[in-house]
Amino acid sequence: MVKVGRIKLGSQGMEVSTQGLGCMGMTFGYGPPKPEPDMVALIRHAVESGVTFFDTSDVYGPHTNEILLGKALKGGTREKFELATKFGISYVDGKGEIRGDPAYVRAACEASLKRLDTDCIDLYYQHRIDTRVPIEVTVGELKELVEEGKIKYIGLSEASASTIRRAHAVHPITAVQLEWSLWSRDVEEEIVPTCRELGIGIVAYSPLGRGFLSSGPKLLENLTQDDFRKSQYLPRFQPENLEHNKTIFEKVNEMATKKGCTPSQLALAWVHRRGNDVCPIPGTTKIENFDQNIGALLVKLTPEEMAQLESFAATDAVKGDRYGSGMATWKDSDTPPLSSWKAA
Ligand code: ATR
Numbered sequence: 490m491v492k493v494g495r496i497k498l499g500s501q502g503m504e505v506s507t508q509g510l511g512c513m514g515m516t517f518g519y520g521p522p523k524p525e526p527d528m529v530a531l532i533r534h535a536v537e538s539g540v541t542f543f544d545t546s547d548v549y550g551p552h553t554n555e556i557l558l559g560k561a562l563k564g565g566t567r568e569k570f571e572l573a574t575k576f577g578i579s580y581v582d583g584k585g586e587i588r589g590d591p592a593y594v595r596a597a598c599e600a601s602l603k604r605l606d607t608d609c610i611d612l613y614y615q616h617r618i619d620t621r622v623p624i625e626v627t628v629g630e631l632k633e634l635v636e637e638g639k640i641k642y643i644g645l646s647e648a649s650a651s652t653i654r655r656a657h658a659v660h661p662i663t664a665v666q667l668e669w670s671l672w673s674r675d676v677e678e679e680i681v682p683t684c685r686e687l688g689i690g691i692v693a694y695s696p697l698g699r700g701f702l703s704s705g706p707k708l709l710e711n712l713t714q715d716d717f718r719k720s721q722y723l724p725r726f727q728p729e730n731l732e733h734n735k736t737i738f739e740k741v742n743e744m745a746t747k748k749g750c751t752p753s754q755l756a757l758a759w760v761h762r763r764g765n766d767v768c769p770i771p772g773t774t775k776i777e778n779f780d781q782n783i784g785a786l787l788v789k790l791t792p793e794e795m796a797q798l799e800s801f802a803a804t805d806a807v808k809g810d811r812y813g814s815g816m817a818t819w820k821d822s823d824t825p826p827l828s829s830w831k832a833a
Contacts, residue, residue: 492539493506494506494507494539494786496766497690498642498664498766499663499688500661500663500688501661501663503571503612503642505541505542506540506541507768508542508768508770508782508783508785509542510542510779511694511695512528512532512544512549512554512558513546513549514773515528515531515554515557516528516549516554517549517550517551517553519712519772520712520713521713525557531773532558532562533565534776536562536565536569536570540779541571542571543562543570543573544573544574544694545575546578546614546616547574547597547604548616555601555605571611571612572610572612573611573612575615575646576588576597576615576616577597577616578616587620589615589624589824591626591630594630594631598639602639609638609640611640612644612664613640613642615631615644615648616647618647618817618819619824620817620825622825623655623824624655624824625656625659627656628660642663644663644665644692646665646666646667647817647818648819649822650680650683652822652823652824653683653684657687657689664689665684667691667693667819668693668694669681669691669693669694669767670695670698670756670760671737671741671759671799672725672802673811685764685766691766692767693767696756696760696771698756699718699723701725701738702738703751703753703778704752705738705739706731706732709726722813722815723811724810725810730809733808734807734808734809736806737802737806741755741756741802750784750788753778753785754782754784754785757769758790761786762795
């Protein structure tokens with residue numbers, strides 16, 4: 490039995506399990522929603538295993554993911570787990586819009602509290618940055634929600650270093666969520682050092698490269714047409730790039746075999762090894778994969794092995810951006826100055 494430890498996230502007192510559980514794929518993004526009783530069983534199994542940090546968003550579904558978590562986490566002691574959700578991507582008539590204006594932030598929080606069936610969200614992230622609203626204004630509203638006891642800690646997802654700094658000056662930011670894995674390392678240049686300088690915790694999403702580092706090109710064989718990984722928004726999974734990128738998986742897989750672990754465990758061990766301030770949140774919909782993933786905590790990597798792994802997925806070895814055009818990322822997340830804001 491793997492013992493899942495605890496780490497401090499940020500400098501405000503938040504503590505989470507060393508590995509979290511990304512819940513998106515249970516109802517959204519990666520094929521059709523999975524059967525609810527199975528997902529409830531998986532979430533409860535995670536809690537029993539010591540994984541208590543759950544990641545969702547109001548946009549997953551939309552809304553179905555939060556409702557699932559609300560149901561699955563009923564009946565236990567609320568203090569036993571850390572619930573993280575996000576606001577900021579609004580879907581109206583199938584069209585997505587990024588929103589960070591105060592009235593939207595408040596309404597989104599109230600709605601998430603209802604769906605999660607709780608009176609406080611542990612970590613509330615802005616999912617994507619609204620480049621029309623000064624970050625000070627959005628975080629100002631989040632600060633009020635903290636003061637009212639509706640949220641405990643504030644997070645940002647896919648925010649640039651300058652946005653993180655400006656936000657942190659209004660109210661301490663506890664965690665920044667970013668895509669970080671063997672094949673997505675652009676955050677290491679500026680964002681990770683900024684978080685470390687400011688004492689902000691790091692939550693690594695898609696640490697398995699959305700499953701590519703677990704299964705390689707085979708992953709694509711079993712996906713339904715509506716799976717996000719088949720869309721133009723994820724160029725690395727497009728056939729012309731996949732053919733090239735498969736070498737990365739093959740090398741990771743080969744090294745895993747030599748070490749006596751699985752490629753998923755190796756990819757996750759690499760993220761864990763990046764620091765005690767980093768919490769990866771691999772997503773899964775299967776108990777056996779969940780068990781395998783916490784096994785990554787037992788995989789030891791020497792500095793030489795870390796370097797070898799990194800050489801497999803060096804920047805010039807990966808073909809295709811991590812997101813295609815039309816998807817908001819930290820690269821375009823800067824917001825206008827506060828002085829430009831005229832409250833409605
Ligand atoms: P995200 O953060 O976007 O969920 P991720 O954590 O990098 O992305 O990867 C999630 C994908 O990896 C899912 O497709 C998941 O599939 P299952 O739901 O079938 O598990 C897959 N995955 C997770 N752990 C895995 C494992 N141990 N072996 C194989 N695939 C795994």
